[in-house]
Amino acid sequence: MPELPEVEVICRGIIPHVRHARITDIRYSGKPLRTVVPIDAMRDTLLNVPIEKIWRRAKYIVFSFANDMTLIFHMGMSGKLTLCPPETPPAKHDHLFFTLDSHIQLRMNDTRRFGQVVFVDREKSGDLETTVFKNTGPEPFSEACSGSYLHRRARSSNQPVKTFLMNAHIIAGIGNIYANESLFAAGIHPATPVSNLSLYQWEELMKKIQAILHWAIDCGGSTINDYINASGEQGYFQANFKIYGKDGTPCTICRAIIEKMKIGGRASYFCPVCQKI
DNA sequence: CAAGTTACCTGACGGC
DNA sequence: TGCCGTCAGGTAACTT
Numbered sequence: 355m356p357e358l359p360e361v362e363v364i365c366r367g368i369i370p371h372v373r374h375a376r377i378t379d380i381r382y383s384g385k386p387l388r389t390v391v392p393i394d395a396m397r398d399t400l401l402n403v404p405i406e407k408i409w410r411r412a413k414y415i416v417f418s419f420a421n422d423m424t425l426i427f428h429m430g431m432s433g434k435l436t437l438c439p440p441e442t443p444p445a446k447h448d449h450l451f452f453t454l455d456s457h458i459q460l461r462m463n464d465t466r467r468f469g470q471v472v473f474v475d476r477e478k479s480g481d482l483e484t485t486v487f488k489n490t491g492p493e494p495f496s497e498a499c500s501g502s503y504l505h506r507r508a509r510s511s512n513q514p515v516k517t518f519l520m521n522a523h524i525i526a527g528i529g530n531i532y533a534n535e536s537l538f539a540a541g542i543h544p545a546t547p548v549s550n551l552s553l554y555q556w557e558e559l560m561k562k563i564q565a566i567l568h569w570a571i572d573c574g575g576s577t578i579n580d581y582i583n584a585s586g587e588q589g590y591f592q593a594n595f596k597i598y599g600k601d602g603t604p605c606t607i608c609r610a611i612i613e614k615m616k617i618g619g620r621a622s623y624f625c626p627v628c629q630k631i
Numbered sequence: 632c633a634a635g636t637t638a639c640c641t642g643a644c645g646g647c
Numbered sequence: 648t649g650c651c652g653t654c655a656g657g658t659a660a661c662t663t
Binding site: 356357360388413428429430431432466468469470520522529530531532598621 | 654655656657658659
């Protein structure tokens with residue numbers, strides 16, 4: 355599921371059902387996630403406290419409570435937040451169950467358990483950007499995340515551009531799929547050393563990144579309405595993949611056969627004609 | 632010290 | 648059928 359668009363879709367889907375609600379009960383499967391689940395702190399401080407605000411930062415979903423405590427979820431490779439009636443039997447890999455006073459249950463399901471839940475105490479909650487997110491790069495839709503910003507960060511590096519885009523310390527929210535798709539849209543070979551790219555190329559790439567992320571959110575958004583009923587909910591964007599997973603098939607632009615290579619240990623797809631180093 | 636590798640975990644898939 | 652290796656949308660801690 356979870357790159358920026360998927361996390362954004364989950365977030366938008368749960369907001370109407372969760373905002374202003376209070377958690378009345380928290381249960382935990384006991385299975386370890388990527389980091390220790392702060393079950394005691396959650397039970398001690400969050401029960402019956404209104405949830406004030408829910409938003410996305412990078413690939414994280416942040417819940418802030420009326421008592422200034424904050425809870426942050428990361429979905430890892432396979433995590434989801436789902437809503438269901440509280441009496442719904444636990445599904446395989448449901449790990450956290452938050453019963454709400456709105457007679458709904460928010461669940462975190464995560465097959466591979468690379469996800470995490472971070473509890474942030476009152477003292478640090480006020481300034482997440484300088485604590486939890488101090489090493490997280492700017493949001494792709496923000497002013498700070500411009501072509502010139504990327505150009506500057508790339509100056510003294512020979513990293514492949516795809517690895518650079520997937521580095522959350524440089525720019526937030528881009529994973530393997532959207533790195534591949536954005537580079538195809540921009541006509542840039544994923545192995546291109548970042549120092550080779552001109553300011554103009556960074557500006558064009560940044561526009562493609564934003565357009566593709568917006569498009570993907572809109573596609574996922576079409577399933578938001580029935581999110582509460584959704585079992586195995588999916589966005590539509592995979593129907594629009596132009597390069598990810600398309601090795602061996604013709605490029606939609608030039609009909610050349612799409613190739614696959616590993617870059618930084620991750621599957622990378624490119625058109626050998628349209629994407630130049 | 633930038634950049635490559637490993638570790639965390641389950642499940643799906645292909646080859647034999 | 649089943650056993651094995653490989654791979655999967657992320658990230659941080661390692662090593663080189």
